[in-house]
Amino acid sequence: MDSTTMPSTHSILNKLKQDFPNLTFQPADDFWWSAANKTVYIDSLADNSQILTLHELSHALLNHTNYERDVELLQLERDAWEYARTVLSNKYDIPIDNETIQNHLDTYRHWIYARSSCPQCSTNGVQKKERIYTCISCNHNWRVNEARVCALRRYAQ
Numbered sequence: 001m002d003s004t005t006m007p008s009t010h011s012i013l014n015k016l017k018q019d020f021p022n023l024t025f026q027p028a029d030d031f032w033w034s035a036a037n038k039t040v041y042i043d044s045l046a047d048n049s050q051i052l053t054l055h056e057l058s059h060a061l062l063n064h065t066n067y068e069r070d071v072e073l074l075q076l077e078r079d080a081w082e083y084a085r086t087v088l089s090n091k092y093d094i095p096i097d098n099e100t101i102q103n104h105l106d107t108y109r110h111w112i113y114a115r116s117s118c119p120q121c122s123t124n125g126v127q128k129k130e131r132i133y134t135c136i137s138c139n140h141n142w143r144v145n146e147a148r149v150c151a152l153r154r155y156a157q
């Protein structure tokens with residue numbers, strides 16, 4: 001997409017601030033949504049900045065707060081993209097192509113696959129608790145890092 005033909009993230013932000021006075025939109029070096037602070041963090045210099053802004057706003061409008069298992073995170077991501085694509089895309093006249101959505105979801109799928117593979121035998125494990133997986137083949141348990149919604153791209157790039 002040719003960025004010179006796109007309206008700037010700045011003009012979109014002004015609209016969003018008017019439309020959602022209960023939310024705070026704050027510049028950051030990454031995209032994420034903080035339910036605790038009711039703040040959407042936006043990296044206006046990123047590729048697809050407008051699209052990702054609508055994605056984070058979707059998390060906010062869908063009241064996404066927390067999740068316990070990685071597969072739940074993937075579902076939150078799917079739901080946020082669906083809302084951005086079907087509702088916000090038209091409202092703010094920002095096209096969201098399916099490739100961008102699938103690339104984003106693939107990042108999460110790869111991340112979950114890597115986390116859920118047993119370090120001892122590579123069998124796919126089961127997430128027993130928030131941060132603990134168990135191997136169904138060799139019974140090995142392993143811990144995984146905490147993940148923040150939408151903060152995964154920085155590790156994947």
Ligand SMILES: [Zn+2]
Binds near residue numbers: 118119120121123136
């Ligand atoms: Zn194993």
Ligand SMILES: [Zn+2]
Binds near residue numbers: 055056077149150
């Ligand atoms: Zn997200």
